[in-house]
Amino acid sequence: MWHDSLPRTGILVRHNTAVLLHEPVPLIGRLVMPLMLLLALRPLYEAAQGPVGTGEEVVGSLVTFSLLAMSIVGAAIMSERDWRTWDRLRATPVRPLELLVGKALPVFGVLALQQAIVLGVGAAALGMPVAAPGLLVVACAAWGLALLGLGTAVGVTARSYQQLSAVYDIGAFVLTTLGGALVPLHTLPGWVRAVSPVSPGYWAAGALRHASAGDTGPALTAAAVLLGVAAASGALAAWRISRGWGRSPAR
Known part of the structure; x- marks a missing residue:
C-alpha cells in the first residue's frame, strides 16, 4: 500500500508547491510582516515588561502571523471546488490522507521558514x-x-470563500486574543483568562514560551495538546473527504 501511496503523495506535493510558488508575493509578505511587527513594537514591549518583553513579542508575533497558514491550506482545498477539479480527484486512486498531505506539506514548509526567520532574528538580533x-x-x-x-x-467544512473568510476572522481573534499571544493574559479580564485554555493559541504561546525558557515539562504538555488538536481536526477533514465532500456545485 505504501509503495503506491508515496508516489501519489509526492506528485500532489510537487503540484501544490508549484501552485503556491506561482504567486510568491503573498508568501514574501507573510515572511516580512512579522519582522516589521517585531521592530515596530519592540520598544513598547520592553517598556512594559522589561528584558523579558522581547521574548514575549517574538512569541506573540510568531503565533499571530503563523495563523495565515490556516488560510493558505484552507483556500487551497476550497480552490478544488472553484476550479471544478474535485470530481476528477475523487475519480482517481488518491486517498483522503494523501490529498490532505499533498495540500498541507508545502504550507508546512512555508510555515517552518517563517518560524525559523522570526525566531532567528529574535534570538540573534x-x-x-x-x-x-x-x-x-x-x-x-x-x-x-x-x-x-x-x-x-x-x-x-466551509461552503464558500465568504464562509472561509468569516471563520478565519473569528478564529484569528480566538487564537490570538484569547490565547494571550499579543497581550499577556494577566492584563486581560478574568473571563478571558478563564476561557483562554480552549484556544489552541493559548497552548501555542505557552509551548513556545516554556520551550524558550527550557521548561521541558510544561512545554511538552502544551505540545501534546497541540498534537491532539492536529489529530482531531485532521481526522475530521479526512472523514469529510471520505464522505464525498466538495462535490463541484452546478452553475
Missing part, C-alpha cells in the same frame, strides 16, 4: 533568550501541525 533550541523546534512543529489540521478542517 534582538536578544531573545533560547534555553532549549531542540525543545523550541518541537513546540514549533506541534503548533504548525495544529494549524494545518485546523486549516484543512475549515477548508472542507
Whole structure:
C-alpha cells in the first residue's frame, strides 16, 4: 500500500508547491510582516515588561502571523471546488490522507521558514533568550501541525470563500486574543483568562514560551495538546473527504 501511496503523495506535493510558488508575493509578505511587527513594537514591549518583553513579542508575533497558514491550506482545498477539479480527484486512486498531505506539506514548509526567520532574528538580533533550541523546534512543529489540521478542517467544512473568510476572522481573534499571544493574559479580564485554555493559541504561546525558557515539562504538555488538536481536526477533514465532500456545485 505504501509503495503506491508515496508516489501519489509526492506528485500532489510537487503540484501544490508549484501552485503556491506561482504567486510568491503573498508568501514574501507573510515572511516580512512579522519582522516589521517585531521592530515596530519592540520598544513598547520592553517598556512594559522589561528584558523579558522581547521574548514575549517574538512569541506573540510568531503565533499571530503563523495563523495565515490556516488560510493558505484552507483556500487551497476550497480552490478544488472553484476550479471544478474535485470530481476528477475523487475519480482517481488518491486517498483522503494523501490529498490532505499533498495540500498541507508545502504550507508546512512555508510555515517552518517563517518560524525559523522570526525566531532567528529574535534570538540573534534582538536578544531573545533560547534555553532549549531542540525543545523550541518541537513546540514549533506541534503548533504548525495544529494549524494545518485546523486549516484543512475549515477548508472542507466551509461552503464558500465568504464562509472561509468569516471563520478565519473569528478564529484569528480566538487564537490570538484569547490565547494571550499579543497581550499577556494577566492584563486581560478574568473571563478571558478563564476561557483562554480552549484556544489552541493559548497552548501555542505557552509551548513556545516554556520551550524558550527550557521548561521541558510544561512545554511538552502544551505540545501534546497541540498534537491532539492536529489529530482531531485532521481526522475530521479526512472523514469529510471520505464522505464525498466538495462535490463541484452546478452553475
